Each structure stands twice: as structure tokens, then as C-alpha cells.
Amino acid sequence: MRSMGTDPIDIAKSLIPELRKRAESTDEQDAFVAENFALLKGAGLVEAGVPIELGGGGANVEQLAEMLRTLAHGCSSTALAFSMHTHQVAVPAWRWRHQQVAAVEPLLRRVASERIILLSSGGSDWIGGSGTAERVDGGYRIRARKVFTSASPAGDVLMSGALINEGDGTSSVIHFGVPMKAAEVSIEPTWRALGMRGTGSHDVVIDGLFVADAVIAFKRPAGRWHPVFQIIATVAFPLIYAVYLGVAERARDIAIEIASRKPQTAHTLDLAGRMVTSLKAAQLAHRFMVETALRGDASAETVNAVMMGRTLVADKAIETVELALELAGGTGFYRKAGLERCFRDVQGARFHPLQRGPQAAYAGAMAMGLPVDTVF
Incomplete structure (x- = not known):
């Protein structure tokens, strides 16, 4: 981290007190964490x-x-x-570093120089794709609704895609960047959710946006794994699931602080022991995800490894928070304690791909030596 002068982890640690000040109010108001994004941008983490x-x-x-x-x-x-921004930077950086893909340089330089925020429509644009791309002179006319677009109020460019009907019964997906300030792009404020209420994960509606042929990043068959998506799965999910691990660790800290005020019993020691054991399992599984991403290759095998880690982190992070709530007892049931927010927020770990069913099918097919190119 020579150019920033400070390690991003140290920067993140220094921001914790300021982030905690607003966490409760943004959650209760379903308000996007706009001030926090300004804080991250000012601290130099956007280009980390x-x-x-x-x-x-x-x-x-x-x-x-x-x-x-x-x-x-x-x-x-x-x-x-x-x-979501961080992984949209990390993926092209990985391609630049490991595959010498020069085409990603302009985007990465913009992130560094302008500190633009990249959005992900991954929830809408997984392997199957979504939206429509109509062929017109010089490019395509895009119409789509991209749900779960986290940080949409702060975004500058939405990394997205749309489906092309090839006319022979098959579909392809083209991928491109969507300027969020374009007249054809709007945000529909739909994000009223169980947890992660401050993420601003609203719907982004694209109504007739023209995308020129020259700015199409790549084209792939719809409904089948593509090498770029193997990179995305390998690199992005260790980053996303680091968040849920952090939520579980925070729940552990709160529960220990509350429980330490009371007389200890065999029951509380049992709960505390089970909680920290579950957390250790989540930490080990996440470490496995990170180590897989650090290998510098992306394939069906790395996708399988990362996604097995993703399921283990999700299961054990959720279990950790459940045990933390039980260890804290009735005190933890009060919203002011912060544990119930951890409990709600960690539930989001269930919903990112590959979810439990597809992940098990993918791992099972790999174990049996069967194709996985349409398992997602």
C-alpha cells in the first residue's frame, strides 16, 4: 500500500468508532449509509x-x-x-495482474484518479442473465430492472449485462458499464428489508439506454459458466463473506461483554464455548476461501472450493450469532445492545450465490466427475 501511505486494514480500524455512531439510526430509518461512503472515499479505501x-x-x-x-x-x-464496489475493482485488477488484460486499465485508472464507485448487479446478472438488449445501429438498446443493487445512491457506474435473443432458440449475455447519471437510468427505492437495511440495495431501472458496440466488455452464452464468471466467483466471494464473518465476530464481542457482567454457570460456559467454536469454524472456512483466491488461477475447481467455503462461512456465522444471542440472554434481546441487528444482518449470508441447493449440486457433480457448466 505504498501510494496510500497507510494500510487499508489500519484505516478500517480507525473508522470503526465513526461507523458505529450511525449504525443504529441508519438501520432504524432504512437509510443508505451515505455519510459512511463519503468517509470511505475520503480515507482512500475506494482505490485500495x-x-x-x-x-x-x-x-x-x-x-x-x-x-x-x-x-x-x-x-x-x-x-x-x-x-460490492471492492469486488468490482478486485476482479479487473486480478485480470490485469494474472492475465495481462489491458482492456481493464481505463476503468481501474478512473477508480484511482476519480474515486468513482462501482456498483454490482450480480444478484440480477448471475449466470442466467437478466434484462433485454435489442440490436440497433451501432450497438444495443437496453431495458432491464436490476434488483439488489447495493450502494445504488452512491454509484457512478453499474457493472451489468443484458440478454440477447439470438433467434435460434438460444440467448447470449453482453456485459457493459451503465453510467448511473444517464437519463435512461433511475433508482426505484425498494429496499425495505429484514437486515442490512443501510445498504441502499434498491432496484435500478434501465429504460432504453443505448450501449455502443465499442463499450461491450464481453459476450457469453446465457445460462452457462464462462471463464470471466469463474474469476468473479473465485475473487468476489471471499470479499463478500468477509463481511458476514465480521458480523459474527462483532456478535461474539457483544455477547461476551454482556455475559461477563453476570455470574458464570456451566450453561453460560457451554454456550460461550460453542459460540467461539462455531466462529473458529467460520474463520477457518473463510481463510480457505482467501487462500483459494490467492492461488492466482480461476477454474471450475476454484469455484467449487470457494463456494464450499461460502456455505460453511454462512452456516457457522449464522450459528455463531444465534449462540451469541442466547449467551447474552434477555439483555441481548433489547435493540440497544446491537445483537439483534447482528442477528438480522447475518441472515443475508443465505442469499448470495451459490445458494445451498445449487452449491450442493455443483459440489456433488464435481465429486462424481460430471459437468458443472450449467449448475448455478
């Missing part, structure tokens, strides 16, 4: 994952994951929303 050679901080997946895990100790919603 851009290679040093391109003007950024040069942080790798391990450092970025630790940064996000740390931010989650301050505000879960801020960390999760920021993980």
Missing part, C-alpha cells in the same frame, strides 16, 4: 484494490477481505455495500 502501477493502493484479496471484515465491526451495511 487498484494496482499501484495504475495509481491505486495495490491491496490483494487477503488485505481487502481483512479490510471489509474490520469495517463490519463498525457497520454491517457499510461493509456489505462497500464489498
Whole structure:
């Protein structure tokens, strides 16, 4: 992190008190964490994952994951929303570093110099794709609704895609950046959710946006894994799930602090022991995800490894928070304690791909030596 002068993890630690000040109010009001994003931008974390050679901080997946895990100790919603920008930087940085893909340089340089915020429409644009792309002179006319677009109020460019009907019964997906200030792009405020209420994960509506052929990043068959998506799965999910690990750690800290005020019994020691054991399992599984991403390759095998880790982190993080709530007892049931917010926020770990069913099918097919190119 030479260009920033300070490690992103140290920066994240320094921001925790400020993030905690607003966490409760933004949650209760379903308000986007706009002030926190301004804080992250001012602290230099927006460009942390851009290679040093391109003007950024040069942080790798391990450092970025630790940064996000740390931010989650301050505000879960801020960390999760920021993980979507962070992985949209980390993926092209990985391609630049490991595959020498020069086409990603302009985007990465913009992130470093202008500190633009990248949005992910991953929830809408997983392997199957969504939206429509109509062929017109010089490009395509895009119409789509992209749900779960975290940090949409702060975004500058939405990294997205749309489906093309090839006319022979098949579909393809084109991928491109969507300027959020375009007249054809609007945000529909739909985000009223169980947890992660401050992420601003509203619907982005694209109504007739023209996308020129020259700015299409790549084209792929719809409904089938593509090498770029193997990179996305390998690199992005250790970052996203670092947030849920941080939520579980925060719940542990709160529960221990509450329980320490009371007389200890065999029951509380049992709960505390089960809680920290579950947390250790989540930490080990997440470490496995990070180590897989650090290998520098992306394939069906790395997707399988990362997604097995994703399920283990989700299960054990959720279990940790449940045990933390039980250990804290009735005191933890009060909203002011912060544990019930951790309980709600960690539930989001259930919903990112690959969810439990597809992940098990993918792992099972790999174990049996069967194709996985349409398992998602």
C-alpha cells in the first residue's frame, strides 16, 4: 500500500468508532449509509484494490477481505455495500495482474484518479442473465430492472449485462458499464428489508439506454459458466463473506461483554464455548476461501472450493450469532445492545450465490466427475 501511505486494514480500524455512531439510526430509518461512503472515499479505501502501477493502493484479496471484515465491526451495511464496489475493482485488477488484460486499465485508472464507485448487479446478472438488449445501429438498446443493487445512491457506474435473443432458440449475455447519471437510468427505492437495511440495495431501472458496440466488455452464452464468471466467483466471494464473518465476530464481542457482567454457570460456559467454536469454524472456512483466491488461477475447481467455503462461512456465522444471542440472554434481546441487528444482518449470508441447493449440486457433480457448466 505504498501510494496510500497507510494500510487499508489500519484505516478500517480507525473508522470503526465513526461507523458505529450511525449504525443504529441508519438501520432504524432504512437509510443508505451515505455519510459512511463519503468517509470511505475520503480515507482512500475506494482505490485500495487498484494496482499501484495504475495509481491505486495495490491491496490483494487477503488485505481487502481483512479490510471489509474490520469495517463490519463498525457497520454491517457499510461493509456489505462497500464489498460490492471492492469486488468490482478486485476482479479487473486480478485480470490485469494474472492475465495481462489491458482492456481493464481505463476503468481501474478512473477508480484511482476519480474515486468513482462501482456498483454490482450480480444478484440480477448471475449466470442466467437478466434484462433485454435489442440490436440497433451501432450497438444495443437496453431495458432491464436490476434488483439488489447495493450502494445504488452512491454509484457512478453499474457493472451489468443484458440478454440477447439470438433467434435460434438460444440467448447470449453482453456485459457493459451503465453510467448511473444517464437519463435512461433511475433508482426505484425498494429496499425495505429484514437486515442490512443501510445498504441502499434498491432496484435500478434501465429504460432504453443505448450501449455502443465499442463499450461491450464481453459476450457469453446465457445460462452457462464462462471463464470471466469463474474469476468473479473465485475473487468476489471471499470479499463478500468477509463481511458476514465480521458480523459474527462483532456478535461474539457483544455477547461476551454482556455475559461477563453476570455470574458464570456451566450453561453460560457451554454456550460461550460453542459460540467461539462455531466462529473458529467460520474463520477457518473463510481463510480457505482467501487462500483459494490467492492461488492466482480461476477454474471450475476454484469455484467449487470457494463456494464450499461460502456455505460453511454462512452456516457457522449464522450459528455463531444465534449462540451469541442466547449467551447474552434477555439483555441481548433489547435493540440497544446491537445483537439483534447482528442477528438480522447475518441472515443475508443465505442469499448470495451459490445458494445451498445449487452449491450442493455443483459440489456433488464435481465429486462424481460430471459437468458443472450449467449448475448455478
